[in-house]
Amino acid sequence: MTTAKRDTYTPETLLSVAVQVFNERGYDGTSMEHLSKAAGISKSSIYHHVAGKEELLQRAVSRALDGLFAVLEETGAVRGRAVERVEYVTRRTVEVLVAELPYVTLLLRVRGNTRTERWALERRREFDHQVAELLKAAAADGDLRADVDIRLATRLLFGMVNSLVEWYRPHPGTTADQLADAVVHMALDGLRTVRG
Amino acid sequence: MTTAKRDTYTPETLLSVAVQVFNERGYDGTSMEHLSKAAGISKSSIYHHVAGKEELLQRAVSRALDGLFAVLEETGAVRGRAVERVEYVTRRTVEVLVAELPYVTLLLRVRGNTRTERWALERRREFDHQVAELLKAAAADGDLRADVDIRLATRLLFGMVNSLVEWYRPHPGTTADQLADAVVHMALDGLRTVRG
DNA sequence: GTCTATATTACGATAGAC
DNA sequence: GTCTATCGTAATATAGAC
Numbered sequence: 001m002t003t004a005k006r007d008t009y010t011p012e013t014l015l016s017v018a019v020q021v022f023n024e025r026g027y028d029g030t031s032m033e034h035l036s037k038a039a040g041i042s043k044s045s046i047y048h049h050v051a052g053k054e055e056l057l058q059r060a061v062s063r064a065l066d067g068l069f070a071v072l073e074e075t076g077a078v079r080g081r082a083v084e085r086v087e088y089v090t091r092r093t094v095e096v097l098v099a100e101l102p103y104v105t106l107l108l109r110v111r112g113n114t115r116t117e118r119w120a121l122e123r124r125r126e127f128d129h130q131v132a133e134l135l136k137a138a139a140a141d142g143d144l145r146a147d148v149d150i151r152l153a154t155r156l157l158f159g160m161v162n163s164l165v166e167w168y169r170p171h172p173g174t175t176a177d178q179l180a181d182a183v184v185h186m187a188l189d190g191l192r193t194v195r196g
Numbered sequence: 197m198t199t200a201k202r203d204t205y206t207p208e209t210l211l212s213v214a215v216q217v218f219n220e221r222g223y224d225g226t227s228m229e230h231l232s233k234a235a236g237i238s239k240s241s242i243y244h245h246v247a248g249k250e251e252l253l254q255r256a257v258s259r260a261l262d263g264l265f266a267v268l269e270e271t272g273a274v275r276g277r278a279v280e281r282v283e284y285v286t287r288r289t290v291e292v293l294v295a296e297l298p299y300v301t302l303l304l305r306v307r308g309n310t311r312t313e314r315w316a317l318e319r320r321r322e323f324d325h326q327v328a329e330l331l332k333a334a335a336a337d338g339d340l341r342a343d344v345d346i347r348l349a350t351r352l353l354f355g356m357v358n359s360l361v362e363w364y365r366p367h368p369g370t371t372a373d374q375l376a377d378a379v380v381h382m383a384l385d386g387l388r389t390v391r392g
Numbered sequence: 393g394t395c396t397a398t399a400t401t402a403c404g405a406t407a408g409a410c
Numbered sequence: 411g412t413c414t415a416t417c418g419t420a421a422t423a424t425a426g427a428c
Contacts, residue, residue, distance in 0.1 A: 008411065026307045029226035032404060045412050047405065109305075111222045152370070152378055159359020160352050166243070167351055182348050189385060204393065227421060241394050243423070 008145070011059065014039060014049050019102045027057060028104070028113070054116050057106070059119040064107035067096040068127050082137035083144065087188060089131060091180040093161055098168065098176040105165040131158060148173045157187050207255065210235060210245050214252045215298045222301070223253060224309070230346040250312050253302070260303035263292040264323050271330070278333035279340065283329060283384060288374040289357055294364065294372040301361040327354060353383050 036043045073093040131156040198274040234238045267288040306313045
């Protein structure tokens with residue numbers, strides 16, 4: 001039922017163009033003129049598809065946040081020790097980050113100048129908080145080193161994960177699985193009570 | 197010889213105000229009007245001290261880069277095994293990052309829209325490259341695990357280090373030394389061939 | 393060194409034709 | 411759905427008084 005000719009924009013296809021430009025120039029550094037040039041249509045045509053620049057941002061960060069919170073739901077369903085859930089949430093977050101790379105990239109760079117941006121920051125804080133609770137539980141189980149500050153460890157771990165968006169590009173010889181392996185291995189081998 | 201009264205701005209004191217606003221709102225999201233309000237002087241008074249917005253950015257990222265490259269010079273003078281230089285450069289980078297927090301924060305968020313920004317990105321790449329060479333040497337010595345990709349490990353390690361700017365604030369109970377300990381411990385215990 | 397006023401350009405968004 | 415033309419605002423920067 002999908003049309004064979006795919007020349008006109010939908011909000012979704014326009015979004016993919018916009019997000020790419022936002023990530024290259026920064027959201028505030030991107031004008032409607034920039035978007036218009038990149039999409040190959042006029043400024044006013046963009047307004048036919050979306051209400052404005054901020055709607056594009058809203059759609060982008062929503063998509064990223066949906067992916068991340070889905071990971072938290074999956075993680076809650078994982079049986080076993082808390083440390084296994086820590087590994088699971090880390091691995092799946094890397095995968096979502098890779099799968100939704102431009103959207104998550106944009107989310108991670110939001111500053112808080114508009115209502116949309118402040119909402120995104122608030123939801124990110126909620127995600128971080130829930131991850132920190134997982135590490136706390138793993139520490140309570142005795143599966144993480146007793147001498148590490150859990151809040152600090154969470155921040156370093158997800159700082160490492162989030163930094164992927166700064167350099168990872170699809171298929172330069174590295175898959176999401178390999179990335180997740182490297183992150184989990186580097187992080188948990190430094191956090192585990194029992195050494196291999 | 198310093199004047200007792202310190203009410204008027206110099207380029208340096210104005211810079212410290214500007215960099216703070218840049219980090220709150222983003223460089224592109226900050227107008228001269230925003231800077232004027234934050235500094236408590238008019239827009240045109242700002243032009244008396246600096247040529248414009250981009251000069252403030254230039255001064256800020258230069259200061260950050262000077263700190264980081266000074267670390268590389270120190271590191272080259274450290275005797276012993278390469279892995280000790282890896283630990284040294286990591287620890288000192290954390291310290292510089294904390295000491296020059298707002299300046300490094302701004303540097304790490306630069307996108308590349310202007311000549312100044314592209315120059316900053318180029319110098320950052322040079323820093324990253326030199327650090328990668330250190331890890332490569334440590335791997336060649338057999339002091340890093342043989343199964344890790346060195347370029348990837350470098351990126352994860354310094355992704356973790358750089359992520360500090362996203363949350364660290366002076367003295368919420370954490371000193372630069374403690375931070376450096378945590379980073380080095382988490383990173384190297386996962387990278388070392390020989391386990392403790 | 394700081395100000396008010398203003399020149400000039402760029403921006404987000406709309407109007408209305410096709 | 412896309413366009414050209416344009417409105418109103420906000421941006422960087424300058425002029426010139428004090």
